Amino acid sequence: MSEKTLYDKLWDDHVVHTEDDGTSLIYIDRQLIHEVTSPQAFESLRLAGRKPWNTQRNLAVADHNVPTTDRKLKIPDPIARLQVETLDKNCAEFGITEFDMNDVRQGIVHVMGPEQGATLPGMTIVCGDSHTSTHGASGALAFGIGTSEVELALATQCLTQKKSKNFLIKVNGSVGAGVTAKDIVLAIIGEIGTAGGTGYAIEFAGTAITNLSIEGRMTVCNMAIEAGARAGLIAVDDTTVDYYRDRPYSPKGEHWFMAEREWQKLHSDEGAVFDKLVELNAADIKPQVTWGTSPEMVVAIDEHVPHPEDEFDAVKQQGMINALRYMGLDGGQAINEIKIDKVFIGSCTNSRIEDLRAAAAVIKGKKKAETVTLALVVPGSGLVKLQAEKEGLDKVFIDAGFEWREPGCSMCLAMNADKLLEGERCASTSNRNFEGRQGYGGRTHLVSPAMAAAAGITGHFVDVREWV
Amino acid sequence: MLESGYKEMEAFKQITAKVMPLDRANVDTDAIIPKQFLKSIRRAGFGPYLFDEWRYEDIGEPEMDCTNRPLKDDFILNNPDYQGAEILLTRENFGCGSSREHAPWALDDYGFRAIIAPSFADIFFNNCFKNGILPIALSADVVDSLFKEIAAGYQLAIDLDKQTIVTPKGEVIQFDVDAARKYRLYNGLDDIALTLLQADKIKAYEAERVKRAPWLFA
Numbered sequence: 001m002s003e004k005t006l007y008d009k010l011w012d013d014h015v016v017h018t019e020d021d022g023t024s025l026i027y028i029d030r031q032l033i034h035e036v037t038s039p040q041a042f043e044s045l046r047l048a049g050r051k052p053w054n055t056q057r058n059l060a061v062a063d064h065n066v067p068t069t070d071r072k073l074k075i076p077d078p079i080a081r082l083q084v085e086t087l088d089k090n091c092a093e094f095g096i097t098e099f100d101m102n103d104v105r106q107g108i109v110h111v112m113g114p115e116q117g118a119t120l121p122g123m124t125i126v127c128g129d130s131h132t133s134t135h136g137a138s139g140a141l142a143f144g145i146g147t148s149e150v151e152l153a154l155a156t157q158c159l160t161q162k163k164s165k166n167f168l169i170k171v172n173g174s175v176g177a178g179v180t181a182k183d184i185v186l187a188i189i190g191e192i193g194t195a196g197g198t199g200y201a202i203e204f205a206g207t208a209i210t211n212l213s214i215e216g217r218m219t220v221c222n223m224a225i226e227a228g229a230r231a232g233l234i235a236v237d238d239t240t241v242d243y244y245r246d247r248p249y250s251p252k253g254e255h256w257f258m259a260e261r262e263w264q265k266l267h268s269d270e271g272a273v274f275d276k277l278v279e280l281n282a283a284d285i286k287p288q289v290t291w292g293t294s295p296e297m298v299v300a301i302d303e304h305v306p307h308p309e310d311e312f313d314a315v316k317q318q319g320m321i322n323a324l325r326y327m328g329l330d331g332g333q334a335i336n337e338i339k340i341d342k343v344f345i346g347s348c349t350n351s352r353i354e355d356l357r358a359a360a361a362v363i364k365g366k367k368k369a370e371t372v373t374l375a376l377v378v379p380g381s382g383l384v385k386l387q388a389e390k391e392g393l394d395k396v397f398i399d400a401g402f403e404w405r406e407p408g409c410s411m412c413l414a415m416n417a418d419k420l421l422e423g424e425r426c427a428s429t430s431n432r433n434f435e436g437r438q439g440y441g442g443r444t445h446l447v448s449p450a451m452a453a454a455a456g457i458t459g460h461f462v463d464v465r466e467w468v
Numbered sequence: 469m470l471e472s473g474y475k476e477m478e479a480f481k482q483i484t485a486k487v488m489p490l491d492r493a494n495v496d497t498d499a500i501i502p503k504q505f506l507k508s509i510r511r512a513g514f515g516p517y518l519f520d521e522w523r524y525e526d527i528g529e530p531e532m533d534c535t536n537r538p539l540k541d542d543f544i545l546n547n548p549d550y551q552g553a554e555i556l557l558t559r560e561n562f563g564c565g566s567s568r569e570h571a572p573w574a575l576d577d578y579g580f581r582a583i584i585a586p587s588f589a590d591i592f593f594n595n596c597f598k599n600g601i602l603p604i605a606l607s608a609d610v611v612d613s614l615f616k617e618i619a620a621g622y623q624l625a626i627d628l629d630k631q632t633i634v635t636p637k638g639e640v641i642q643f644d645v646d647a648a649r650k651y652r653l654y655n656g657l658d659d660i661a662l663t664l665l666q667a668d669k670i671k672a673y674e675a676e677r678v679k680r681a682p683w684l685f686a
Contacts, residue, residue, distance in 0.1 A: 016673040017666060023648040025666060027673055029684055037568065039509035050660065053670075056685075065507060079507040079530050086509050122681070130567040130591055144591055146569035147511075148598035148659065156663040158670055162646065194494060195561040198590055228564070230590050251683030259683045294494050294564075315493050315559055322492070413566075415503045434498040434565060440527045 003269040005166045006233050007201040010141035010266070014124045016158055025158050029123040032109045033060035033096065033150070035087040036415070037128025041151035042090040052094055053157040059118050060091050060098040063108045064415045068378050068405035071102055080416065094154075107381020107407040110134040110348040114218065115381055117247025121236045121263040126153055131348045131431065133224040137217035138243070139236035139266035141201070144225065165275040167200035167229065168268075171208035173282040178465035180358065181216035182350060182429065182448035184208060184280075185223040186288035190298040192278055197229030200276060203268060204234050208282035214243040215352040222349045223431050226295040235267035289335050289461055290433045290446040292323035297433070299335060301451070301463045307331030326435055327443050328423070336461050338445070339371065342426040343402070343456035344438070346378030347412035350429035350449050356388050359429075359453035360396040362467060368401035369459030375402040376418060378410040402456065414439045427455035478600035479656030483581050484625040485554035489618045490544055495558060496565035497592060501574040505530050514570055515577030519545055549620035556583045557614055562603075563592025572599040582626050584633070586611050597649045600656065602628060604643045628654050 004012070016025040038060070045051070052058065065080040075081035084101065091098035099105045105112060110131055113119035119135040125142035126132060128150040135142035149159055169192075171184055188204075189196075202224050209220065217234045224232025241260055244250045251259040286300035297320070299306070308320040308331060324330065329338070345351070345359050356379060368375050377397045379385040385407055388394055394404045411418040412430035420426055420442025429452050430437075433444040447455070450464045505517045507530055516534040523545050525538035539546045556575070562585040563571060572595045575583070581601060586608040588596075596603045604626070606614075614624075617635065625634040628650060633641040652659065678685045 017669045019648065021647050023646075025663065025669070027670070027677070036506050040511045040569075043509070043511075048660070077507070083507050083509055120684075123684070128567055128569075130565065132567075144567035146567050146572075146591060146595035146598060148569060148595065152659050152663060155660045156667075156670065157674075158663055158666075160648070160659065160663065194564055195587060195589070198561070198587060225591075228561070228589060251686065255683035255686055259681070262681065294496075318491075319493050413498075413503050415506065432496075432498070432565060434496045436502055436521045437498050440502075440521060 003272040005268040005272045005274060006139065006203055006235055006266060007141065007164070007166055007231070008272070010122070010124065011163055013122070014141070022162050024161055024163065026124060026161050028126050028153050028157055028159060029057065030119055030125045031058045031150070031153050032113055032125070032127035032132070033058055034064055034109050034127070034129065035062045035083045036064045037147050038090065038150055039083060039086045040147050041154060042094065044151050045154060050155050052096065052154045055095040057157060058096045058154065060087060060096050061106055061109050061112050062087050062101055064409045064413065066101050066408040067416055068408050068410050068418055071406055104382040104386065107384065108348045108351060108409055110222065111351060111380030111384065114138065114214070115247070115383055117244055117250035120244060120250065121240055121266055126159065130225045131222050133230065133232045134218045134222040134348055136224070136231055136233040137214060137221040138240050139234065139263065141231055141233070143230040164201045164231070165199055167197055167202045167276040168274040169202055169204050170206035170277070170279045171204070171282050172206045172279060173208060174211060175208050175282045175285055176465065178450065178468045179285055179287060180448040180450060181212050181219035183285055183288045184282070185220045186290065186295065186298050186446060187280065187285045189223065189227045189295045190288070191280060192227055194226060194294055194296045195228045197224060197227040200229050201231040201233060202227065202229040204232060209234060210237060213354060214239060215354045218352070219349055223295070226431055236263045287448060287451050287464055289451065291327065291329060291335065292320065293326055293433055293435050294323070295431070295433060295446060297323055298446070301335055301461060303335055305329050305331055305333045305335065336463065339425070339460045340427045340445070340455050341373055341424040342420060343372060343375035343452050344411045344426055344428040344430060345449055345452050346376065346380070346410050347430035348380065348409070349431045351378060351380030351384065353384050353387050355429065355449040356384070356393050359449040360393040362450050362453040362464060363400045363402065363457060364396050366400055366457045368456050371459040372456050375456040376405060376411060377402050378405045379407045381407050400457070411438050413437060427452040427461065477598065477656045477658065480581065480600055480602050480628050480653045482625070482627040482629070483554060484623055485581065486550065486552055487555040487557050487618055487622050487624050488544055488550040488553035489615055490556055490558040491615060493559035494561045494564055497563060497568050497571040498565055500563070500571040501568065502528065504528065506568060506570050511573060512577055514574035515579070518574040518578045519543070554579055554581045555624055555626065556580050557611070557618065558583065558585045559611070560586040560608065562588050564589040567591045569595045569599070572596050572601050576601055584611065584614065597653050598659065600653065602626065602653060604633070606641065606643060610641060
């Protein structure tokens, strides 16, 4: 069979060697490094007297621990500061390029990579972070790894893997106004569940996907991991090629034309066979809001929190009961009556310029609800921040009573000072609503940037389609 | 083990040990080891913070002394019947969420050597093998029957070579494990040393890839 899926092509292109049992040595074109999952890998390399295979294949940035307030001062938390300083030292010692905390290119690793052209179509890309799946939006094979594999990739430029299965998710037709990439991917996770993609590489296709910008496609692939798939992929088209033109690390001159020709081949062949197929109708997708402590616990804005007693599977039912208790909700509550305390607009899922534009469009000329104690806007990178300021978006946010911060992961995982307090409820554009994710006892509802912005204005969830 | 917490991977051959039942599905890596502990640059010492939010009444902070922290009595890790357990029995999609290897480090540091569940998240599953922990996927029905059997002092015997679990009644449950992963775990082998044995192949691949995709090497 000669027809290949996009994943097959990327895989075949990077196999160094395959054992009889199918275990393969896969070449890694790009490793992105951040402060949280790398110190132990560097330490281990040092102890073993090993050197990186090729320093040029790596690019580092601190994002998880950095403060989003004044950067001129040192990080107040001494443990976080040591971790960020350890990254600086390791990169200097091993000769790896790093954008430090005060570099304008600094940002969330998955925002910075594509923005710089450091992650490109056709590459294999790894990072010690599960949301590395983001980079698959441009026809790359990108997935998260643990620290042992960060070390392995540093030392050998390879990983040992068996091939995943192929999963095609087609979103046919077009979404309505006010429905975004975030709503598409949340609807997909609601459909297939958080383990639906385990063991697969998911290719997203269909008109609703190809209609998305690269930034929207990144939002979709970012959350492939929330569906259980290590890698999410979208075929290359003209939108992809245009995105990478003239980025700092993009190919130059003759190389650009060579790359463009190769990239145009990065799509699944007509007739390629997938192990699993799910189709959704885009017109049926409404703005989504999660109600529980797993991204699959999601409904549309005009729906209600489900009743656990309607679930027949005992394990799932108990999961729902636990989730509702943690979230302080009851089955049957209308989603648009849930009141929020905080808003978080940011994260590797939704902190790019288009996300900020979408949120600002909703907010413009309005004021944050008095009951909302904090509404944070955290751009994905220093360059996103600059662009937003050039467009005056910062003023829109600040005038509405939202806070305009420095770039980083911030309250998506609350490793820095930005966090929910116990019992606080947040409309968040991030990717995980796990217990404690945004702070001990904090309650997270995952939504799109426009939905988070609207909730910040009204103080409760509201159907943003009525505002557009 | 060195000061930094760096240690050689422990080989897994066979164990007979107490089993702890954690009756929840979709246990995520934020629950296994909350984010504030990820600020550590060490590889060891995460055991006292394993399942921190479910385990303690107060909010855990890095480097905190846990000996006098108030415990949540209803959490299984605090049940005296299951102290000393080395096998964790749990439900589907265990280890979902982030790629943090701090999750298997915390499980290992606490003393778990094997985890039995109907399914695991991919990255977590892979990370376990790098740290001497054996994750075993059994059918949901078999896992369910183990949950029903379990009681204080309940032990299982796990043999990686034979790929068997033997229950106290003598029932033998066969499990699958990828042959390459089994070989590495059984022998406690270092992935990097093994991969570097293929350095010539990696160099040959690079030489060929430079021709096909020169922009990547410019």
